[in-house]
Amino acid sequence: MKRSACLIFNPVAGQGDSEQELNQIRALLEPEIDLDVYFTTEEIGADKLAQEAVARGVDEIIASGGDGTLSAAAAAVVNTGIPLGIISRGTANAFATALGIADTIEAACENILQGATRNVDIAYCNDLPMVLLVGVGFEAETVEKADREAKNRFGIMAYVLAGLQQLRELESFDVEIETEDKIIKTTAAAVTVANAAPPTSVLAQGPAGIIYDDGLLDLTIVAPVNKAGAIAATYHLFQTASAGHPVERDDIGYLRAKQFKITTEPPQKVVLDGEIIGTTPIEVKCVPGGLTLFVPQVEEEVPVEKLDGLPNLVIEMKESGD
Numbered sequence: 001m002k003r004s005a006c007l008i009f010n011p012v013a014g015q016g017d018s019e020q021e022l023n024q025i026r027a028l029l030e031p032e033i034d035l036d037v038y039f040t041t042e043e044i045g046a047d048k049l050a051q052e053a054v055a056r057g058v059d060e061i062i063a064s065g066g067d068g069t070l071s072a073a074a075a076a077v078v079n080t081g082i083p084l085g086i087i088s089r090g091t092a093n094a095f096a097t098a099l100g101i102a103d104t105i106e107a108a109c110e111n112i113l114q115g116a117t118r119n120v121d122i123a124y125c126n127d128l129p130m131v132l133l134v135g136v137g138f139e140a141e142t143v144e145k146a147d148r149e150a151k152n153r154f155g156i157m158a159y160v161l162a163g164l165q166q167l168r169e170l171e172s173f174d175v176e177i178e179t180e181d182k183i184i185k186t187t188a189a190a191v192t193v194a195n196a197a198p199p200t201s202v203l204a205q206g207p208a209g210i211i212y213d214d215g216l217l218d219l220t221i222v223a224p225v226n227k228a229g230a231i232a233a234t235y236h237l238f239q240t241a242s243a244g245h246p247v248e249r250d251d252i253g254y255l256r257a258k259q260f261k262i263t264t265e266p267p268q269k270v271v272l273d274g275e276i277i278g279t280t281p282i283e284v285k286c287v288p289g290g291l292t293l294f295v296p297q298v299e300e301e302v303p304v305e306k307l308d309g310l311p312n313l314v315i316e317m318k319e320s321g322d
Ligand SMILES: Nc1ncnc2c1ncn2[C@@H]1O[C@H](COP(=O)(O)OP(=O)(O)OP(=O)(O)O)[C@@H](O)[C@H]1O
Pocket: 010, 011, 012, 013, 014, 015, 039, 040, 041, 042, 043, 045, 065, 066, 067, 068, 069, 070, 089, 090, 091, 092, 093
């Protein structure tokens, strides 16, 4: 029997000719998959269209657009078991990059046609769906702006520069991090919890190799003592992430856990998948395997943690994990 899918298509995403892109997607997929195409509009987003598709009981959903469209569609299919295909047509394509999905239309369609699915983790942060990561203490508005303007000119360096700028502007804060089995107190300039992260999300790269289907979230603490330290720490994060090694500096720590409760003094801004959602405290919980994606296989690494060397570090083990 021929496969069928609901294709949710953002006609204004990215910089390409969307009519031509849609034709290309149709030409590649329609020989094997009956497509029911729905366009997002300013009023009706991918979240609504995907929820409706789930309610109609479709076999597969394919989302095509930028990160906003893809994340919204992903949130709607959590725990439904309906496989989601991703055809990334945005500028940053963080979602596809983080999950190891090709960002050309041809390769993305090929991946969907192959039909291999994989259950990957998704998370909730203060009850909002989180596909990629949440950052505490970021000056995100500035960074977002810098990224968008600088991306085309500097490419990958724009992210490194934005990371540097972020850390330089940051003030340190006291943070308490509670996992299912311990409470960690330290001083930090940035705390990032990632479910999946593209290498360009430098501040999430403590462990290098963030595993998105291990049922665990990856937390990175960056705690430089001064601006020079901030620059060195960011550069180290960038370098080790590029090389696929975990960090080795005293002012960077990381650990993995199923859930994190993060409180800070004073309260810090919170950025979830690129949007500011408010201030700390936050509670982030992993939904293991909550998302079924058409995604190629990737190599896995052993979970690790490193906290030694962080300033004012206190670790209390809880009596029984829950
Ligand atoms: N038909 C439409 N007309 C105008 N705006 C739309 C339409 N469909 C979706 N949008 C808007 O597009 C935004 C989502 O864009 P999406 O994340 O898919 O791509 P993008 O922002 O272009 O990605 P990138 O920034 O990576 O290029 C939402 O703000 C949504 O309101």
